[in-house]
Amino acid sequence: MAVPKQIFKWGILGSGGICNDFSLALRSVPQSSTVAVATSNSIERAQVFADRHGIPQAYNNYDALLENKEVDIVYIGTLNSSHRDLVIKSLKAGKHVLCEKPLGVNAREVQEMIDCARTEKRFLMEAMWTRFFPSMVDVRQRLRDGAIGEVTQVDADFGVNIPRSVKRLWSAECGGGGLLDLGVYPLYFASMCYSLDKVTPPTAVHANGKLAETGVDVWTSLNLDYSQKSKESKEETDFRHALVNCTMAVRTPESWVVSGTKGNIRVHNGHISDKHTMTVWGSKREMKPEVVDRHFRTELPQLSAPPTPLSYVYPGSEGLCFEAQAVQKALEAGQLECEEMSLDESLVLAKVMDEARRQMGVKFPQDA
Numbered sequence: 310m311a312v313p314k315q316i317f318k319w320g321i322l323g324s325g326g327i328c329n330d331f332s333l334a335l336r337s338v339p340q341s342s343t344v345a346v347a348t349s350n351s352i353e354r355a356q357v358f359a360d361r362h363g364i365p366q367a368y369n370n371y372d373a374l375l376e377n378k379e380v381d382i383v384y385i386g387t388l389n390s391s392h393r394d395l396v397i398k399s400l401k402a403g404k405h406v407l408c409e410k411p412l413g414v415n416a417r418e419v420q421e422m423i424d425c426a427r428t429e430k431r432f433l434m435e436a437m438w439t440r441f442f443p444s445m446v447d448v449r450q451r452l453r454d455g456a457i458g459e460v461t462q463v464d465a466d467f468g469v470n471i472p473r474s475v476k477r478l479w480s481a482e483c484g485g486g487g488l489l490d491l492g493v494y495p496l497y498f499a500s501m502c503y504s505l506d507k508v509t510p511p512t513a514v515h516a517n518g519k520l521a522e523t524g525v526d527v528w529t530s531l532n533l534d535y536s537q538k539s540k541e542s543k544e545e546t547d548f549r550h551a552l553v554n555c556t557m558a559v560r561t562p563e564s565w566v567v568s569g570t571k572g573n574i575r576v577h578n579g580h581i582s583d584k585h586t587m588t589v590w591g592s593k594r595e596m597k598p599e600v601v602d603r604h605f606r607t608e609l610p611q612l613s614a615p616p617t618p619l620s621y622v623y624p625g626s627e628g629l630c631f632e633a634q635a636v637q638k639a640l641e642a643g644q645l646e647c648e649e650m651s652l653d654e655s656l657v658l659a660k661v662m663d664e665a666r667r668q669m670g671v672k673f674p675q676d677a
């Protein structure tokens with residue numbers, strides 16, 4: 310007789326834009342069920358959300374949801390500045406946790422969350438959702454296979470014109486600013502390209518940026534040195550770096566390029582990519598190399614029966630299902646971390662962002 314498959318029961322903390330999108334995307338994830346939602350302080354908002362998404366239980370505070378024994382995994386989609394406390398509370402309540410990016414507003418917070426997850430023996434992952442898109446999985450595989458040789462440079466950007474009305478992004482108290490909200494995407498992409506076998510921190514971080522009058526960064530430019538002193542392949546790997554740009558002032562093309570010694574891969578629409586192009590140079594690095602151009606396209610899933618009037622708030626959110634699937638797969642295999650987005654890497658990158666903020670003079674109240 311076939312063993313019935315485990316159903317993972319999710320609880321949603323928050324009722325804002327990304328919680329809407331995640332709840333909607335979860336509908337297309339097999340073996341998942343959303344059993345509860347909580348807002349910070351309003352049963353009306355929680356009930357409206359629950360009714361919209363067909364969630365049986367609604368709460369007007371996060372603690373009440375954490376007491377619900379039915380909930381296996383908590384998805385945290387609240388303000389950046391609230392992640393640390395909610396992650397720790399959830400882990401201590403015995404829940405597995407998927408928490409929105411950035412995991413914490415600084416490395417100290419991230420370290421505290423990691424320590425707690427390891428003590429409580431519960432799953433924790435930063436919701437770097439686009440790392441699980443089929444397109445990104447394919448890019449990783451090609452890099453691992455050496456399709457473009459040794460990775461030597463990464464160029465990646467993410468810019469969106471963020472109106473002042475989106476207060477959380479312009480507020481230092483909320484852990485806002487371009488770097489933590491938008492810059493994480495190209496930064497994590499660069500890190501992924503250099504961390505295929507093991508998490509590799511940059512050896513130097515140089516940051517430039519422009520601050521708003523509220524003290525958060527409007528734009529940030531990061532120059533990250535990933536040089537390795539490897540004797541065997543000195544020529545190929547000694548000079549490795551990444552250029553990462555983000556801005557809250559303008560939409561940018563998100564055309565991400567990873568260049569290796571044999572060619573490059575261009576990821577179109579960066580953080581929500583469904584297409585990438587690989588160009589392979591001829592046998593040597595001649596001035597006019599033979600070029601092999603190959604295009605790959607992957608599809609985002611469609612909900613089998615999208616119920617009107619539900620719709621996604623953010624572009625590409627259908628793809629949130631891939632990270633949810635990855636979390637469930639890891640849990641099914643008895644793992645407390647996802648290999649593709651490890652806690653060590655979250656910590657390394659939180660330290661990079663701390664250093665970048667230090668150089669730019671961006672201070673959060675949580676840094677004190």
Ligand SMILES: NC(=O)c1ccc[n+]([C@@H]2O[C@H](COP(=O)([O-])OP(=O)(O)OC[C@H]3O[C@@H](n4cnc5c(N)ncnc54)[C@H](OP(=O)(O)O)[C@@H]3O)[C@@H](O)[C@H]2O)c1
Nearest residue numbers: 323324325326327328348349350386387388389409410411
């Ligand atoms: N993966 C992605 O593509 C993506 C996209 C956008 C944002 N995000 C991340 O998701 C998180 C939320 O972003 P969002 O765009 O969904 O924000 P949002 O729509 O403004 O929702 C923020 C949520 O935080 C909760 N909250 C708790 N205390 C609050 C306070 N004092 N003031 C305002 N809100 C408070 C709100 O509460 P209730 O619980 O009361 O409803 C609300 O549901 C952020 O960490 C952001 O970086 C991820």
